[in-house]
Amino acid sequence: GAGVSQSPSNKVTEKGKDVELRCDPISGHTALYWYRQSLGQGLEFLIYFQGNSAPDKSGLPSDRFSAERTGGSVSTLTIQRTQQEDSAVYLCASSSRQGRRDIQYFGAGTRLSVL
Amino acid sequence: DQQVKQNSPSLSVQEGRISILNCDYTNSMFDYFLWYKKYPAEGPTFLISISSIKDKNEDGRFTVFLNKSAKHLSLHIVPSQPGDSAVYFCAASAQSNTGKLIFGQGTTLQVKP
Numbered sequence: 001g002a003g004v005s006q007s008p009s010n011k012v013t014e015k016g017k018d019v020e021l022r023c024d025p026i027s028g029h030t031a032l033y034w035y036r037q038s039l040g041q042g043l044e045f046l047i048y049f050q051g052n053s054a055p056d057k058s059g060l061p062s063d064r065f066s067a068e069r070t071g072g073s074v075s076t077l078t079i080q081r082t083q084q085e086d087s088a089v090y091l092c093a094s095s096s097r098q099g100r101r102d103i104q105y106f107g108a109g110t111r112l113s114v115l
Numbered sequence: 116d117q118q119v120k121q122n123s124p125s126l127s128v129q130e131g132r133i134s135i136l137n138c139d140y141t142n143s144m145f146d147y148f149l150w151y152k153k154y155p156a157e158g159p160t161f162l163i164s165i166s167s168i169k170d171k172n173e174d175g176r177f178t179v180f181l182n183k184s185a186k187h188l189s190l191h192i193v194p195s196q197p198g199d200s201a202v203y204f205c206a207a208s209a210q211s212n213t214g215k216l217i218f219g220q221g222t223t224l225q226v227k228p
Contacts, residue, residue: 004158031214042119042204042218043159050214058215091158101147101166101213106158 002026004107006092012113013082021077021110025094032075033095033104034067036088043091049075082114118142119207121219129227134192136222138205141186145207149216150179150190153202162203163190195226 005024013019025032034046045059049069060066064082069075079086089111093104120139128134136150146167151159165172165179165188172179178191192199202223206216 033214033216035216035218040220042121042220043206043216045215045217048214056212056215093158095214101164101208103149103161103164104216106151106160108156108158 004092004094004105006090006107006110008110009108010111010113012115014115015084016081018078018080019082019112021079021090021092021112023075023077023092023094023107025073025075025092026096026105029094029096029105030072031095031102031104032069033093034075034077035091035093037091037109038088046077046090079112082112084114087112087114117220118145119205119217119219121203121205121222123222124220125223125225127225127227128195130197131194134190134195134199134224134226136190136192136203136205136224138188138190138219139186140188140207142207142209142217143186144209144211145217146210147208147213148179148181148188149206149208150177151204151206151218152199153204153221159204192224195224197226197228200224200226 032049035043048056064080067077089109091109093106095102149164150162153159181188202221206218
């Protein structure tokens with residue numbers, strides 16, 4: 001498809017389990033971003049990949065969270081030993097970075113529920 | 116520390132009237148501001164942006180105003196349409212880290228027919 005694709009769209013897991021969330025960015029976009037939106041809150045920045053540069057991990061809330069981007073395209077966000085407070089919608093975005101300030105295009109998100 | 120704030124969780128307006136959504140920020144390093152619109156079960160979509168070198172940017176029915184001294188921006192929608200009903204997020208970024216958008220909590224706009 002032409003847009004950012006995220007899978008799964010919904011994920012229910014038990015506390016303590018690990019989860020992996022996947023993001024397929026728009027083809028040709030060099031920058032990829034992860035955000036999360038907790039209930040009633042705005043989008044919270046998590047991590048940002050730009051080309052071959054070291055990712056900006058400044059938004060990751062704990063060392064249980066990690067992300068990788070393979071081959072400069074698909075990204076996986078991993079949450080280890082999930083906690084109930086990890087329940088949120090996890091959103092991925094990508095951009096072309098052709099301009100100084102470019103537009104981030106978002107996927108529909110993965111709704112994570114930790115029981 | 117909420118660097119970008121949208122103090123009105125919701126707004127209801129009549130079709131054809133003006134909708135004004137407000138956003139305040141605290142970080143003086145922010146120099147680029149965006150508005151995104153979000154429908155349920157969809158990701159946010161870009162609406163309009165403004166650089167700090169401007170105080171107004173217009174695109175069709177949407178106009179964003181920036182007041183740097185007050186650290187305040189607003190989005191005006193004229194005339195409002197029922198299809199504009201959505202959650203609106205403002206976001207900001209700084210030149211030191213252009214990839215990192217800081218979002219407000221969002222304002223739910225309802226446009227009544």
